Amino acid sequence: MKINSFWNTLVKHHIKTVIIITLTVNILIMILSFLPGYVGELPYWVTQLPLVNAILNSFTFFFLLSALLAIMKRNITLHKRFIYAAFTTTFFFLISYVTFHFMAESTPYGGDGFIAVFYYFILITHIILAVIIVPLALMSFFTGYKDMRPVHRKWVRWTMPLWLYVSFTGVLVYVMISPYYSF
Template identity: 65%
Template sequence: MNGKPFKKRNYRPLIILLSVVLIGAIGILSGVPGVEDFNAFDVTILPLLNAIFNTFTFIFLVCALVAILKGKVSVHKRFIYAAFGTTFLFLVSYVSFHYLAPSTPFGGDGFLAGFYYFILITHIVLAAAIVPLALTTVTRAWNMENERHKKIARWTMPIWLYVSFTGVLVYILISPYY
């Protein structure tokens, strides 16, 4: 560094604000009926984009995990930032779709319906949890709180991997009904 002592920053208020705003906006938009007669483009392309962004997030997270296990911290950081980038793009696309389109009901039944709703519910609950977890994990790294970062990352990484993977799975299961 440049001789100055490193100053830790308190990101907690920002993490709380971002978490509440993001989760609240998504919750509210999930209940909105959608814009009537929107025809500027076929909005059913957005769920496919969501799945693509989730796929890239999953791949970036796996690469970040492999990098850190090999001790390549700078490579790990780059893949984590890439995962945040694709997650941000996912959020923009997801919110846009839910603002512009009505909710799509799942049309399957039997075992498939039970499987779909189990995956969907766990995905939603853990997606809400991952927002503050991921933000807390990255800010601990920024503050060079390495032990605290590692401790929370052991929870954040598998949950984020699950959320990104099941996001793709939810798309695959519901895509025939768009």
């Protein structure tokens, strides 16, 4: 009963909810990027987290694309289910990502020339848009959940392509950096 009441409060005050979650997530990730990594050999399971992150990003991309196709066919129920799935994989991605970056040192990219320029372009745009996508995805979610269709459409016009880009480039960044992991 308390969980239901808490959820209803979050939904009722969705703008405050979005602001608090956005600040919490982005500040936590920013703090983690400045902390020193784990000293010593990383546990094996930690070394597998970048692959887990890429898999979760792949699922998010698939779920978002499927949600888009479902809504284009006017199948709102299927659309909602795929959006819930995308938020679920994103939630688990976030836990895995934070855990990995709390434990491991940052890995420098070892390529050079055009491929390095391409990698850093993808990485920088991915990071910037990952920060921006948090409030966009949450606002899109809550306006959809509350059936505020005109407002929801305005939010998702930006959210869907950006979130697809962030999830796809997350996989691409992993593919490009994975040969340089030293654990």
